[in-house]
Amino acid sequence: MATVPPLLPRPFTRDACPHGSWEVVRALPHPGLRPGVRGYRGYRMDLGHGRRRLELPDACVSLVFNLDAPVWVTLGTQPDAPARPYSLLVSGLQTRPTFGEHAGRVEGVEVLLAPWAAFVFLAHPMGDLADRMADPVEFLGAEAGWLAEGLYETDGWGPRFALLDITLRSWAESSGARTSEPLRRAWGELAGSGGVLPVAELARRTGRGRRSLEYLFREQIGLTPKTAARVLRFQRALRLVNHGGRPLADVATTCGFSDQAHMNREFKAMTGRPPRQFLSERGAAPPGPAGIDRVTGQVTSVVLPGGISRS
Known part of the structure; x- marks a missing residue:
């Protein structure tokens, strides 16, 4: 990735409650960090009641810094399974849903990464993070804590995003990991096809043998090409189903499933519910931050009734 010079505060867009109970802000990273760093998202909520969200597989790696109370996370399709609190969180590529809950008061920053870029920043095989969440200290050591402290002590979203630019540049320059150009090209081809490009054709286009490509995907993406294609195909179906009318x-x-029953099974595996129930729950979400998806242009979240009272 290109060197990023010291920056002034980054511009951002803001969506906020007129009564001041929540705000969600978004910013693009410096061009030198793109396309690996897809975006920054800041959030602040003081709702007066707990909130529960269903988070869906989105083909991104997320690096999250909760600067106030932690968020409680449950992996899988059972919301009553044991939850774990996270102040700092890194989430690899997921093939199943997760539940995130907080008691109503939360503030933090999320960095959205292409998986191959996460491989560079974390300098660790991404297969170790597949279908898993972890404390980023496990991969970044004290650097993760220092960044969290810097974000906490920095006033304003623009300066916080500028700090992310500078820190991510430093991590990229000091990392011993380097992403493979054929791998980046393969990921772009597969994502651009919505997950329908056959693995054999993907290998041919990128000039790698199938086994070599699968090794690169496991190392630098976290999933095999076939499994990554499932997630990308599911995300495309989510967008079309969510728009309604079809x-x-x-x-x-359209999305390359063998039939509707096949798509229904994938919805059940990756959301815990069939498409019609997903649409019903998505449509019943209250207005406000609850309905704002984490990744621009994708369907990533559903707000569910109830919430926790943990603090």
């Missing part, structure tokens, strides 16, 4: 069978055909 028969589910038509969505299934």
Whole structure:
């Protein structure tokens, strides 16, 4: 990645409650960090009640710094399974949903990464983070804590995003990991196809043997090409289903599923519910930060009834 010079505070867009109970802000990183760093997201909420969100596989690696109370996270499709609190969190590529809960008061910053860029920053095989969440200190050591402290002590979203730019530049320059150009090209081809490009054709286009490509994907993406394609295909179906107006069978055909039953099974595996229930819950979400997806242009979240009273 290109060297990023010291920067003035980054510009951002802001969506906020007129009564001041929540705000969500978004910013693009410096061009020298793109496209590996997809975006920054800041959030502050003081809702007066708990909030529970269903988070869906989104083909991103997330680096999260909760600067106030922790968020409680449950992996899998059972919301009553044991939850773990996270102040700092790194989430690899997921093939199943997660539940995130907080008691109503939360503030933090999220960095959204292409998986191959996360491989560079973390300098660790991404397969170790597949379907897993962890404290980033496990991979970054004290650097993760120093960044969290810097974000906490920095006033204003623009300066916080500028700090992220400078820190990520430093991590990229000091990392011993380097991403493979054929791997980056393969990921771009697969994502651009919505997950329907056959693995054999993907290998041919990138000039790698199938086994070599699968090794690179496991190391620098975290999933095999076939599994990564499942997530990308699911995300495309989510967008089409969420827009409404198209028969589910038509969505299934468009997105490369063998039939509607195949798509329904994937929805159940990756959301814990069939498409119609997903649409019903998504439509029932209250206005405000609850309905704002984490990744611009994707469907990533559903707000569910209830919430925790943990503090």
